[in-house]
Every structure is written in C-alpha cells, then in structure tokens.
Amino acid sequence: MTGAHRLGGVTRLDGGLIAGGACVLALLLATPLFGSALIVDKLTLLMIYVLLAVSWNLLAGFAGLVSVGHQTFIGLSGYFVLRLVETGLPPFAALLLGAVAVLLVAWPLSWIVLRLRAAEFAVAMWVIAETVRSVVMFDPLVQGETGRSLVTLNAMDAELRRTAIFLAAVIAAALGLVVSHRLLRGRLGGESQAIRDDEEAAASIGVDTMRVKRVIFLISAVGCAVAGSLWLASAITYQPRTAFGINWSVFMLFMVLVGGLGSFAGPIIGALVLFALQELFGDFGAWYLAGVRVVAILFALYAPRGVVGLLADRFGTEPLSMRKTLIKGAR
Amino acid sequence: MTMIPIDSIQTADPVSAPRQDARVAIPHAPPALLADHLVKRYGSLKALDSVSFQASEGEAVGVVGPNGAGKTTLFGALAGTFPVNSGSIQFRGTEITGMSAQERNMMGIARTYQVPRPFRGMTIFENVLVALRAGGGAEGAVAVEQAAELLERTGLLPLANTPAGAVGLLDLKRLEVARALATRPQVILLDEIGGGLTEAELVKLIALIRGLSEAGLTIVWIEHILHALLKVVTRLVCMAEGRVLAEGDPQEVMADPAVRSAYFGADAE
Amino acid sequence: MADAILQALVQGVLLGGYYAIIAVGLSFMVGVVRFINLAHGDMAVLGAFLVVTLTQALGLPVILSIAIMLPVMAVLGWVMHAVLFERAMRGGFLLPILVTIGLGAALQNGMFGIWGSNTRSLGADIGQLSWASWSVPGGLLVGQLPVLICVCAVLVIGALHLMLRSSKLGRAIKATATDPEAAELCGVDARRAQRAASAIAVSLAALAGVFLAMRGQITPYAGPAQLIFAFEAVVIGGLGSIWGTLIGGIILGISQSLGGLVSNQASLLTGHLVFLVVLMVRLMRTSSAEHGGWRASLRGWRRTRSARDMKGKPA
Amino acid sequence: MTLFAVEDLTCRHGLLTAVQGLSITLNRGEVLCIIGANGAGKTTFMRALAGVHRNTDGRILLDGTDITGLHAFERTRRGIAMSPEGRRLFYDLSVRENLLIASENARPGPWDLPRVLDTFPQLRPIIDLAAGNLSGGQRQAVAIGRALLSNPDVLLLDEVSLGLSPAAVEGVYHSLAALKAEGDIAMIVVEQDLNRALDFADTILCMAEGRTELQGAPDAFSRAQITDAYFGIHDKETAHG
Amino acid sequence: TTDETIRIGWIGPRSGPLGIFGEADAWLAETVTAKHAGGLQIGDRSYAVEIVMVDTQSDPVRASQETRNLINGQAPDIIISSSTPETTNPVADACEASGVPSITTIAPWEAFYFGRGGKPGEKSFKWTYHFSFGAGDFAPLYADGWSKIDTNRKVGMLVPNDADGNAIRAGLIPALEAQGFEIFDAGPYENMSADFSNQINYFKQNDVDIINTFPFPPDFPVFWRQAAQLGLAQELKIMQMAKAGLFAAEMEALGSLGYGLCTGAYWHRDFPTTSPATGLKSAELASGFEETIGKQWTQQAGAQAAFLDVTLAALTASGNPKDKAAVAVALDTLTTETAVGTVDFANGPMPGIATTPLVNCQWVKAAEGPYEFDLEITANALAPDVPISADLKPYKIGG
Numbered sequence A: 001m002t003g004a005h006r007l008g009g010v011t012r013l014d015g016g017l018i019a020g021g022a023c024v025l026a027l028l029l030a031t032p033l034f035g036s037a038l039i040v041d042k043l044t045l046l047m048i049y050v051l052l053a054v055s056w057n058l059l060a061g062f063a064g065l066v067s068v069g070h071q072t073f074i075g076l077s078g079y080f081v082l083r084l085v086e087t088g089l090p091p092f093a094a095l096l097l098g099a100v101a102v103l104l105v106a107w108p109l110s111w112i113v114l115r116l117r118a119a120e121f122a123v124a125m126w127v128i129a130e131t132v133r134s135v136v137m138f139d140p141l142v143q144g145e146t147g148r149s150l151v152t153l154n155a156m157d158a159e160l161r162r163t164a165i166f167l168a169a170v171i172a173a174a175l176g177l178v179v180s181h182r183l184l185r186g187r188l189g190g191e192s193q194a195i196r197d198d199e200e201a202a203a204s205i206g207v208d209t210m211r212v213k214r215v216i217f218l219i220s221a222v223g224c225a226v227a228g229s230l231w232l233a234s235a236i237t238y239q240p241r242t243a244f245g246i247n248w249s250v251f252m253l254f255m256v257l258v259g260g261l262g263s264f265a266g267p268i269i270g271a272l273v274l275f276a277l278q279e280l281f282g283d284f285g286a287w288y289l290a291g292v293r294v295v296a297i298l299f300a301l302y303a304p305r306g307v308v309g310l311l312a313d314r315f316g317t318e319p320l321s322m323r324k325t326l327i328k329g330a331r
Numbered sequence B: 001m002t003m004i005p006i007d008s009i010q011t012a013d014p015v016s017a018p019r020q021d022a023r024v025a026i027p028h029a030p031p032a033l034l035a036d037h038l039v040k041r042y043g044s045l046k047a048l049d050s051v052s053f054q055a056s057e058g059e060a061v062g063v064v065g066p067n068g069a070g071k072t073t074l075f076g077a078l079a080g081t082f083p084v085n086s087g088s089i090q091f092r093g094t095e096i097t098g099m100s101a102q103e104r105n106m107m108g109i110a111r112t113y114q115v116p117r118p119f120r121g122m123t124i125f126e127n128v129l130v131a132l133r134a135g136g137g138a139e140g141a142v143a144v145e146q147a148a149e150l151l152e153r154t155g156l157l158p159l160a161n162t163p164a165g166a167v168g169l170l171d172l173k174r175l176e177v178a179r180a181l182a183t184r185p186q187v188i189l190l191d192e193i194g195g196g197l198t199e200a201e202l203v204k205l206i207a208l209i210r211g212l213s214e215a216g217l218t219i220v221w222i223e224h225i226l227h228a229l230l231k232v233v234t235r236l237v238c239m240a241e242g243r244v245l246a247e248g249d250p251q252e253v254m255a256d257p258a259v260r261s262a263y264f265g266a267d268a269e
Numbered sequence C: 001m002a003d004a005i006l007q008a009l010v011q012g013v014l015l016g017g018y019y020a021i022i023a024v025g026l027s028f029m030v031g032v033v034r035f036i037n038l039a040h041g042d043m044a045v046l047g048a049f050l051v052v053t054l055t056q057a058l059g060l061p062v063i064l065s066i067a068i069m070l071p072v073m074a075v076l077g078w079v080m081h082a083v084l085f086e087r088a089m090r091g092g093f094l095l096p097i098l099v100t101i102g103l104g105a106a107l108q109n110g111m112f113g114i115w116g117s118n119t120r121s122l123g124a125d126i127g128q129l130s131w132a133s134w135s136v137p138g139g140l141l142v143g144q145l146p147v148l149i150c151v152c153a154v155l156v157i158g159a160l161h162l163m164l165r166s167s168k169l170g171r172a173i174k175a176t177a178t179d180p181e182a183a184e185l186c187g188v189d190a191r192r193a194q195r196a197a198s199a200i201a202v203s204l205a206a207l208a209g210v211f212l213a214m215r216g217q218i219t220p221y222a223g224p225a226q227l228i229f230a231f232e233a234v235v236i237g238g239l240g241s242i243w244g245t246l247i248g249g250i251i252l253g254i255s256q257s258l259g260g261l262v263s264n265q266a267s268l269l270t271g272h273l274v275f276l277v278v279l280m281v282r283l284m285r286t287s288s289a290e291h292g293g294w295r296a297s298l299r300g301w302r303r304t305r306s307a308r309d310m311k312g313k314p315a
Numbered sequence D: 001m002t003l004f005a006v007e008d009l010t011c012r013h014g015l016l017t018a019v020q021g022l023s024i025t026l027n028r029g030e031v032l033c034i035i036g037a038n039g040a041g042k043t044t045f046m047r048a049l050a051g052v053h054r055n056t057d058g059r060i061l062l063d064g065t066d067i068t069g070l071h072a073f074e075r076t077r078r079g080i081a082m083s084p085e086g087r088r089l090f091y092d093l094s095v096r097e098n099l100l101i102a103s104e105n106a107r108p109g110p111w112d113l114p115r116v117l118d119t120f121p122q123l124r125p126i127i128d129l130a131a132g133n134l135s136g137g138q139r140q141a142v143a144i145g146r147a148l149l150s151n152p153d154v155l156l157l158d159e160v161s162l163g164l165s166p167a168a169v170e171g172v173y174h175s176l177a178a179l180k181a182e183g184d185i186a187m188i189v190v191e192q193d194l195n196r197a198l199d200f201a202d203t204i205l206c207m208a209e210g211r212t213e214l215q216g217a218p219d220a221f222s223r224a225q226i227t228d229a230y231f232g233i234h235d236k237e238t239a240h241g
Numbered sequence E: 001t002t003d004e005t006i007r008i009g010w011i012g013p014r015s016g017p018l019g020i021f022g023e024a025d026a027w028l029a030e031t032v033t034a035k036h037a038g039g040l041q042i043g044d045r046s047y048a049v050e051i052v053m054v055d056t057q058s059d060p061v062r063a064s065q066e067t068r069n070l071i072n073g074q075a076p077d078i079i080i081s082s083s084t085p086e087t088t089n090p091v092a093d094a095c096e097a098s099g100v101p102s103i104t105t106i107a108p109w110e111a112f113y114f115g116r117g118g119k120p121g122e123k124s125f126k127w128t129y130h131f132s133f134g135a136g137d138f139a140p141l142y143a144d145g146w147s148k149i150d151t152n153r154k155v156g157m158l159v160p161n162d163a164d165g166n167a168i169r170a171g172l173i174p175a176l177e178a179q180g181f182e183i184f185d186a187g188p189y190e191n192m193s194a195d196f197s198n199q200i201n202y203f204k205q206n207d208v209d210i211i212n213t214f215p216f217p218p219d220f221p222v223f224w225r226q227a228a229q230l231g232l233a234q235e236l237k238i239m240q241m242a243k244a245g246l247f248a249a250e251m252e253a254l255g256s257l258g259y260g261l262c263t264g265a266y267w268h269r270d271f272p273t274t275s276p277a278t279g280l281k282s283a284e285l286a287s288g289f290e291e292t293i294g295k296q297w298t299q300q301a302g303a304q305a306a307f308l309d310v311t312l313a314a315l316t317a318s319g320n321p322k323d324k325a326a327v328a329v330a331l332d333t334l335t336t337e338t339a340v341g342t343v344d345f346a347n348g349p350m351p352g353i354a355t356t357p358l359v360n361c362q363w364v365k366a367a368e369g370p371y372e373f374d375l376e377i378t379a380n381a382l383a384p385d386v387p388i389s390a391d392l393k394p395y396k397i398g399g
Ligand SMILES: Nc1ncnc2c1ncn2[C@@H]1O[C@H](COP(=O)(O)OP(=O)(O)OP(=O)(O)O)[C@@H](O)[C@H]1O
Pocket: B042, B045, B046, B047, B065, B066, B067, B068, B069, B070, B071, B072, B073, B074, B114
C-alpha cells in the first residue's frame, strides 16, 4: 500500500488566497513608501487587531478555552515595556523584551488556570486581569489610575517611528499567522482540536492535554503581549484601566466570533469587519458599541461558525481550511 | 438455562466454530493487565465493588453483565479515565494506578467508548491521524499511510474526509476501534463495539478482532452480542452490581446459575 | 488596633450583605439553573436605572418605583431566556459565555445611549436612610441602610430557599435543572420553569442594583465590577448553595475590609486573592478526593516522567 | 373506541433509524409488553410515545386525538405517563419531592400521595430520604409511583424489573396486576424477563433493530420463535407471526 | 473674503462617563464659529475658522486613535483637548509624536506634565502646551478658604493612587503643613472602593475638623454617606472636595448630604471676565449654557470658552497660523486674557505650562430658581478680582 495515499495538497482557491496574501503582505510592507500617514496608522491598528484575533482564536477556537482575561497580557507587556525603558533600555528593545517577559507571568499562571474548565476558567482569567492590574498600580511609575506615556519614543523622528512601528506590526501579524498556520497544520493543531472536541477522549489516545493546552495558552499570551506593546508604541500613552480593560476581550471575542471561531481565515475576516465597522459607524459612539455587541450575539446564536462558516456553506469549501484531506494516489 | 440456548447461538455462527487455539499465557511473565480489588464510588453508589481482573499477554477476554453492572466503569478505571477510590492496577508488572489516561495510552493501553466520543469537529481521517501522531508516535507520510490502512481495515476509507459529526452511529463505533488501534496499543479495551451491527458487519468485525488477537494484541471486550463475543474470547468475566460474578471458561461461566439469574434475567429453576 | 479590627469586621459583614444580594441571583442561575449569565451586573444596573428614572423623572416614591420595576425586569428576564438563553444553552458552555458577555456590553452601551454618562444615585431619594445609623454598645455605629440591605439579603435568600424547598415552582425549577426531560415526564413545562427562573434571577439582580444606587452611585458601565464581586461571592460560598452565597458575600466583604486595614490599596486585591485561593483550594481538594488523599494528588500535580520514555512502544 | 394508537412510527437518532414503522393499538385495561435485545429500539420507541424523543415520523393518537405534536409535559397532562429507563429520579430531591412534582403538575384523578403510599408501603419509611440514596428496588417503586401520580390513561414502563431483586420484581408486578385488574389504565411495559412478559401481557411486541419482529398474543408463538426474535437472530422463515 | 481656513481639531469626551465635561463644547464651537464667520484677521490676512469636533467617548484608547486619525486625515493646524488627564495626556502624546501643536486644559498641570514623563525645568515637550490649575495652587486656596471659620486645623486627607492624587500627596501636604495645618493622610487607595470605613475611623480617631479629598468622582458619595453613617460627617466643620463635586448633578445625587460641601472652582458665573473668542461675559456664558443645553450651568462653560480664547490668541500671535512651528513659538510666550482670567505661558511653573486661578466655593441649597443647588464663592485669595458671594458656613448635615 506504500505510497497509495497522501495528504491533500493546497486547493486552487487556497493557492490563490495564499498567493494573494503574499501580495498583500508585500504591498503592506511597501505601504510606507506611498501611503499617507493616515493610512499607515490605520493599517497599524488593523495589524494589531489581526494579531489579537489570531492569538485569541488559538485558545478559544482550537483549544476550547474562552478567556475573558487576555487583557492581562496586553496590559502587562505595556507595563514591562515602561519599566524596561525606565531602566534605560532603548525603546524598541524594550518593546520586544516586554512582550517576551510576559511569559514569566503566563507560564506559572498556566499551571493553575488550565486546570479550570469552561466558565470557571473564563471568570478566573478575568479576576486575574483585575488582580494583576491592582498589583501593577502599586508601582509609582504608572501613577495608579493615570498611567504614563512612553515619551522616549518621541525622541525619534515621527515619520521614521510611524514606519518602524507599522513594519513591526505587519511582521508581527504575518508571523502570528504563519506560526498559527504551522502549529495548526502540525501535530499540535490536531491535538488541540481533539482537546476542544473531547478532552477525555483526547487523553485516552495519548494526547498530553496539559502540555498542549499550555503551549497554546503561552503562544496566545505572547501574541496578545506583542499586540499590547505595539499598541503602546503607537499610542504612547499607557493607562492601567484601559490596558487591562475587559473591552479587549470583548473585541477579540467579536472578531473571532464574527469571522469564524476555530478557522484560520476567521480572525482575519473578523479583524477586517471590526475595523470596517469602526471606520463606518465609530462616530455613533455608544450606539455603535452596542450595535457591535448585538451583531456578535446574532452571530453566536444564528451563525456560530461566523463569516467563514457562511462562506463554506455557500461555496462548499472553507477558505484556507485547516482540514487535512486524504487523497488517493502517490505524489 | 431456559432462555439462551447457547448451542443455537453457535450454530447461527456465520464465520466458524469458537476458537480452540487460545494462546496460553507464558507462565511467569506478568499479566498484561492486572487489576486488584478496584473500588469506584459515585456518591453512595459503588460502581466497582472490589473488582479484581486480569488479562494475560495476548489473551482475549470477554466481559458481560447486566446494564449498570460496572463494566464500562471497569474500563474507565483500567484506562485511567478517572482515578479509582482504592485498589491497584498493573500493566505488565508496572504499577500504573496513579497514571493519567494519556500516560497509560503511551504505555500501550487503548480503549473505545461505549457511547462513541469522536472529535466531532474533525474528519474521520483527522481523528485517526491525531491518534496516530499523539499516541502512535507516527509522523509525516508514514502516519498518513498508516491512517489510510487503518481506515481500510475498519471499512471507513470511503468516509475518510467526512466530518465525524456527520456520520452514523455504526461508523462512529468503527472509528472508535480505528482510533484506538492508531495509538498502537498492546492492550485494547473494546466497549460494546458490536451493538447494532448487521450479521454481515459482525462477521467482518469478528475477523478484524481475531486478526488483532492473532497478531498478539491483548483484547478485553465488553459485548452483549454473545455469539459474536464467543467467537473471539477464550475467557469470560461476568459482572453484576459492581462485582465479578463469575469468570473462566466461557461455557462454564454461561452455565453458572448466578450468571443466568443476574445476566439473563431468567429464574434459574 | 483591636478596635479597628472589630470595626473592620462589622463593616465587612455589612458590606457582605450587599455582595450577597448582588450574588444571590447569579448563584441561583449558575448553581440551580446551571446557566452562567455574564450580563448579571448589567441587569442590576439596568434595574437601578429604571428605578432612578421612575423616581426622578416621574416623581414616584422609591418604593413604588421598585414595585413597578421588579415585574418589568422579571418580564425582561423571561423574554431574555426565551429569546437568547434557551438557544445559547443548547450550544454547550461556550455559547452562554459569548452571548451573555455580548449582551452585557450591549446593555452597557445601550444604557449609556439612553441615560447618558451622568452618575445617578438614589441616595437623595431615600433621604436620611442613605446615611442614618444606629449606635450600638461599644461605641460602634452601624449604618441603617447597610443593615437594611443585610436584612434584605437574608430575607431574599431565605425566601429563595423556601421557594426552592417547598413551592411548586421551586420544585419544578430544581427538577428541571437536574433533568429537564424527567421533569417534562412529570408534567412540568421545563421551558416555562427555566424562564421563570431567569425572571426571578434578573429581578433579584435588579433589586441588588437598586441597593447599589442607594449606597453609592451607578453609571451605565458599573455592571462588570459588580459581576466580579458577585462571582467571587458565589464561588467562595460554593456553587449551588443559596445560603452559601450569604457566607461567600460576607467572606468577601470581610476580606476586603480586613485587606483595607493592611493597606487601603489592597482592599479589592485581597478580595480577588481570596477568590483565587478558594478556587485553587477547592480544585486541589476535588482532585485529592478523586485521587485518594492529598499526598496522592500532589503526586499527580507533579508531572511524572514521560511514560513513553519509561516503557517505550514497539516502533 | 381505541384508547391509544400508534401508526407507523419511525424514530431516528441523527442518521441512525432506531425505530422503523411500528404500529400498535391499545384499549383500557390492556397490557402490551415490548421485548427485544439491547439496542433494539425499545427505549427510543417509549420515549417517542412519551414525547421526549421528538425526531419521529408517524402518528400517535390518544382517544382519537392526534397528540404527535405535543410536548412531553402536555402529553403527561393529557394522560400519558412514563417511568423512564434508568428511572431518572431527581437525585438531590427527597422521595416526597419527587412524588410531589408529579402530583402538582398532574391532571385530577384517583391517584394521590396516600394512595401511592398504600400501593407501595415500602416508601413510607424512606419518604424524606434523598432519592439518590435509594436502592434499586426503592427507586423503581418511586419511579412508578411518580408516573401513577400523573393519573395516566396510558402508563409506559421502561425496564420495569431491571436490576430488581426477585422479591422486588414480585412486589412491582403484584401492584401492576392490581392496576390492570381495575381496567382503567392501559400499560406498555418493556420487560427483559421473558417469562414475566409472557405471563403479564395481553399482547407482546418483539423488536430487533428497530423493527417489529413478532407482534400478537403471547400464546400465538412458540418459545423458539420468540427467543430467536429476542436475540435478533433474524430468520425470515420463523419471524413475523 | 477669507484667504484660507484655519482648522482646529477639538478632541474631548462628549459621551461616556466623562461626557458631562463636554456638554458645552458643541454650543461653544458654534458660537465661536458664528462670531468669526467673517474671518479671523491675523496679520494682513483673514482666515475662516473651522472647528472639527471629535468625541473620545471617554475612552483614552479612542482619544489616542482619533487624534492620529484627525492629524493624518484632516491636517488640522492645531489640536485642542480638555478635561482630565485621561483625555489630555493621550491626545497630547499623539500630537507630540506627530509634530502638531496642541493646547490642553482642565487637568492639574502636574498630572499632565509629570504624568507624561516631563522633567522639571527643561522644556520636555516641543509641541504640547497646557494651562490649568496645579496642585500647588490648592495650598494657598485652602489656607485662605479654611481660615474663614474657626477650626482645630487638623486636616484629614483622602487621596487615591492616581496621577492627581500623587501630585497632591507630594505637593499639597507639605505646603499645608507649612501653613500650620496638621495633616492626617489616610494613605493611597484604589478607585472604585466600596468601603471607606478604615479611613473614616482613622479620621475620627484623630478628631479632624477638615477633610480634603481628591477622589475619582463616583467614589465620593460612597465615602460621604459612609462618613455620615459612621458619625464623621456630623463632627466635621469643612468638607473640601476637589475633582469630585464640580457639577451640580453630583450634588443632586447626594441630596441633603450635599448642602455645605466645598469645592474649588476654575470658573464661576460671577467671574468678572469676558471671553474674547465668544465675545460673552461670564454671566452670559452661564445663561447661554442654560438656555441652549437646558441644564444648570457648569464650570465647563467658562473653562471651555477660555480654552478657545487661548487657542485663537495663540493662532493670532503666531502671525502665520498655518505654520505649526510659529504657533508653537507663539505659545512659548503667550499671555492672554480669557474667561478664567489671565493665562500666561511666559511665566508658567514649567516650560509650556500656564496656570489659572481657582476660587473656593460652597454648594448651598438654592434660595430660588429651578435648580436645587447654588455654588457660592467663599474665598478668592488666588483671584482677588472675583467677588465673594457668601460667607463660608461650617458643614451641617441638611444645610
Ligand atoms: N459518572 C457517573 N456518575 C454517577 N454514577 C455513574 C457514573 N458512571 C456510571 N455510573 C453508575 O455506575 C454503575 C455502573 O455503570 P457502568 O456504565 O459501568 O455499567 P455497564 O456495566 O457498563 O452497563 P451497560 O451494559 O449498560 O453499559 C451504574 O449504576 C451507573 O449508573
């Protein structure tokens, strides 16, 4: 039978999408050459959204763990960056190191919270975000509620800084997508989905459930942390209540839910939708925010597989599906 | 025995007579699986009430008993799905009582679920592939090839790329077997995998399991379809109310009055 | 110092009364109905806004406003269950979390759209009650409103307990929660029972919201903070136990006020930490019970050597 | 007039058809026993009758009215009560509460708590115990009592004697026989004990793989025919009475 | 007949929890635009004035984002922003980063300057300017205000852990001690606390006559009701708020406990000033607000008008409002009259900072009129031009 079967290759649609994605990436990297500052700034935000959505989706969509406390890592990385800059580190080094330092907190945390399930996990994460915020606010550097600005970044030329942060955001988002793609196509992806579908059965076929969950948890934490430090770099102002705000979770939830929980393309679509909604209706203030939530509820109840699910139903195949197909015939 | 004419079951056998070539355990080798005085409580209920059980290397053991006897619970305890309240379990002489389900699988114990528990979000192929990679330690093209082979053997190949959530119960039961086998076990615990199969399908199933047994796999099989069970197993354990009622040669166990009243529900007059 | 501790304990207990009442509806939903409503805090705030509006815009007496608001919120809870929760409950544990967190955020912004940003309070509408106090022997002063809230909490919890224990509806709700199908077989309309449970929980939340508005202020965004307190009280008190909610609330209140004694900044933090510790201890206790004792369970917490290394499988 | 009629009932679990085209009729005072191997579809059939399994085709008529579209609780209130497989007591509630729930939501009728306690006197001493702590026989008594408190016209009993000691089985059948003698209630009983079934039933229905294998008066079939059908050893010559 | 348009970006909270600060904005923007419909004469050119309004929704994240969008999308010549460090700091940061001049106000200047990492003495920010009262202004204000009645000069401080609070703790407490007050600081606490009994006991034990607090506004009623419950309010002579108690709405929410509370004010309808940008006198600003908005006047009416005064003055002083550097240079030394008095950047405490005066006020039960509370001016040491309208009365529950 050797050589009689193999994994299905990339479909033509997906090939097109990947090629298109590569073009978009190239285009993005070149944007600072021709795009206005406005465009660059907006795209930076979009990239941060993509990174957040991808990170959160890893945990919720593939490991079945809904966290409403991932703002912990967003806020914490900002704080670490501030602290590191205060010690005299150059800001860009601090941005990178701050995000990585989040692992120091996420790793021990994972030992505890990953033993919790479902709602207990969700709520415990939220309380942890609040707890970490309280602790961070003890540091006189952040001045309690008020927070602090990353003023050292202002020393840099505005144009250069904007470009650098934008490129960093594009690379981070692209890296996030590539890493999650590799992971999900690999052994870990299958195992995490198995855990999501049935943790007990997954253990019974030899999946080290704790390890898999921990790896995914840490990756999603680092993803959020990188997004957090990019956010700080572009906003410059750090405020604990905002950085640790539940709103981050609501946004991540919205993007992933609307795009398609547990799909690869979903978070990207979700980020685009949120971005578009914000551009179009952001001026309606609270009613816009309420509307965004209502849309999320409607999706949760009536299209739980999101836009990607709708597309899949319409066209028969899911775009950029993580599904592995078995094909007859040697390569 | 008023209600179950064993002879008639045997004559209805579509494959062959019961196996006579039972593999005899090597005298001093430790049993593949040894459970000693297992107790499992659910609140006030003792689902396992001091159950001792053993399966020698390469042996095929059948487990029968009325509903709620504790058969599935025994499987859970052996596979490490949940910890027992007391008692100990050994695998080839190694103490495994405190080990997790995953570690036991890694050592070579695989189980199927009576109520199938597929990974519904994944295809049949992916279900098997994840088991091959996680428990079976296979990688790359080899894993794919082995998955295809397992699917072939369990008759699931045509459904390979169908989501597991979308196939019927019988196919899910086959998937249970394929997925357990994918972890390359030395002991496989089969829980009512024959229920609901047609005669023709039963024939295939029996052939599959006998093949496994002949390849040296230790098999423990819970089944209510006796005639199928008896074509594979060389020893029978009957449980009732969390205890082992009788064990030994299948014919003798079936004839045991306690078994007849507890399991077959008929008054042993 | 002893004086300060005594005072802190008394205040903690009184504060706990409020936490108990904000938590009891949530406890009822989570523990008895087995539905997690992350919009609980926002429903509390919504109830409070209704009373504020009835009282301040229409000039009704507070008591009358509450009497009008409670059934309105009950109907809202009923409808909410019929339209949202029922559907969400069928989708496993994920959907209720997603739906109710979305609902909460939608409520917050909707309330903001309607009532705007001003902080509102019922303190002025209840006159002296909002600050009057009794002095008790030992030089302690205890506020009348906190005592009233405490008494209310005990009454509500007692009533809920009685309702669950010996009313037709209570039995129907409990039965439905354990086994909706068996309940239907007994002639219970399971959906109605669950909707009624939601109606009760939502109106209890709203009542708590009114107390919040009496003892402090409310804004459309005040809900999530209340939800956290409520959740902490429920978990500390033990899921599924209605009286436990009272104990949980009081423990939370006392932790916060004792924590405040150490450092004012540590007050809320202490509450969070007590919650996390209780959660962890309970987790370890369950796993130790399952594994037959603490030692065995600790062994389980330590990751054993990889079984694959130990034994090795045939390649 | 026929009290209870089922026409061509088919039930599915997802893609699996668990019951295929079953039809029965029943009058007051009549008892139908359903027998069949594990997984034959008996429970699914009973659940469909009671209205808790809703993925069905076919019609169910009570007193000539089509009740197919009704919810389980509505059927209970119209006179179909079931003691389900596994008893399904409310384990954290007391025996009294278990019984009260049924009587509170029942239509008016002859059955009330005292009468149930007279019928099952063994429940008196344990009335305030949590149902989860009862023995198998006690549980079964509570489950049947609970069903009776709904004052049914049609009583569905799934696995009446399963897990009961012979004495307990004797007791239950004694009560059921008395009920049958009163002639007000029609009963459908799933029974694994063939002798019991043959003794107690006016009609037996033997199922295998969701289909009717045998249907008719108990004495219309030979023992061999029944046992063959019972174990799903499907033989076209001997099946169908 | 205008040659060019000056575009002013005005970013402020108009919805969300801080929305009350922005109530007057739209009306003031209209008034100013209408007044300059014929063009603003700068040098020899006349410019049309366009004010672009942006709502932060009280969200610092959105404030930062919208500022960048505004800068990139609409090329404003200047950006102005006000009300709380949570608004001004992110906006100023974004402006500084993009090289657009900005003026901000209504946030203690220390919270603005040090909160953003400014260093004392040196010119830390190139593009961002701020005028407001400062923590240092409170000591003379209070020393004057509290001396109007007889007290034991023991002061309890209730100050949270935030930028305002830290600035106060560092600056005000020593200054008050220097003025001969005995200070009892209950220590920093986290906002949104539900229980203040520890602090109240501390104050009671030390028998304070005066309490001074700078709370997050929603915390104050919780504290104050508890203070009444625990008998502290009954023993006090002066309850001095800052940050909280700026608006009548807050007092209304307190009911009878609100009569007699003291608060500093950065503007009042009795200020003897005129706003050049709107052309309205203080009393006119207040009544205009009440007519247009339909609510009781707030300090924001005048403060925001002053804000526009400074903005137009800076643009005018630059000589060329389209030249960002020129605007910034003009701001370095700008001195101008506004609705809140003289704003003088040349002699500010830090480069780019100007201070404005405060008066001390007491909320009293309104004698007449449609509103429940009136704000009486009781002390004016920092703004001697402003007339005192009432004597300070010792606090008594119910007024
Ligand atoms: N998770 C559980 N919680 C409480 N009781 C349980 C649980 N699992 C099983 N039981 C009880 O334990 C007893 C044994 O159940 P088990 O599933 O082992 O029976 P079984 O022999 O496999 O029966 P069947 O032939 O019906 O599959 C039953 O009374 C069952 O109700």
